[in-house]
Amino acid sequence: MSPALALQRYGAGDTTDLLDTLADVWAEAHTGHHDVAAAGFTPDTLRRQITGHAHHDGFVLVAAYAEGQLVGFGYGFRCSPSYWYGEQLRPAITPDARDTDSLAGICELAVRTGWQGRGVGTGIHTALLEALRTEWVSLLAMPDNGPARQLYDRLGYRYAGPYSAGPDGPVLDLLLLRTPL
Known part of the structure; x- marks a missing residue:
């Protein structure tokens, strides 16, 4: 991660003032x-998504x-397997991740194009895992997003x-990671 990078953690009540900047970062990414x-x-869609998830x-x-300047962000929350996977997909999930009470969903991870490939996404991801402190983390990825999938594969996610x-709705790739807690 770049030495000039500073990570800041925000809670649900802090998101309203950041929405437009987050949307700009997301759009550029x-x-x-x-x-x-x-x-x-x-x-x-991102603005509505963050507002809804903040609850x-x-x-x-x-x-x-x-x-x-804000160069990247990610967010997530603790959730149940039924909520995150849905009942239709839940039977296909590995039993440990399907039956856990320690799951978080990461909903977005976006980095401005000029900062991609410089450790920013990895730093944000690490900070999210430290904050969420769950045994399992899951995220959704666009199937054809090669750079994002390379990052997720390197971080240890499995399809x-x-x-x-x-x-x-669009068909996305559901990815799972068992965290080292």
């Missing part, structure tokens, strides 16, 4: 990813700053199966 827009993900117990957002939030 996804520039050129036409599959993201085709799946219906937009900066406005969950254990919500935490980690922001990375360099030279006073668990396809995930869709509904019959008309």
Whole structure:
């Protein structure tokens, strides 16, 4: 991680003032990813998503700053396997992760393009794991997002199966990580 990088942890009550900046970082991180827009993900979707997720117990957002500018962020919260996987996918999940009471979902991890590949995503991820303190962590990834998948593979995530939030929703890759707690 770059020595000029500072990580800041935020709780649910802190997100409102950050929403526009987070949306800007997210939009830049996804520039050129036409599959993201085709799946219906937009900066406005992100704003609604963060606002809705901030009501969950254990919500935490980690922001990375360099030279006073927000260059990346990630957030997640503790949740139940039924909530996160849904009943349809739950039987396909490894029993340890399916039956745990120690699970967190990471909902977003975005880094400005000029800061990608410099350890920012890894630093944010590490800070999220430290804050969430669960035995299992899961996240969803676009199937064709090679750079993100390279990061998740390097962090130790394993493919668990396809995930869709509904019959008309995009199919995403569900990834699982057993944390070292």
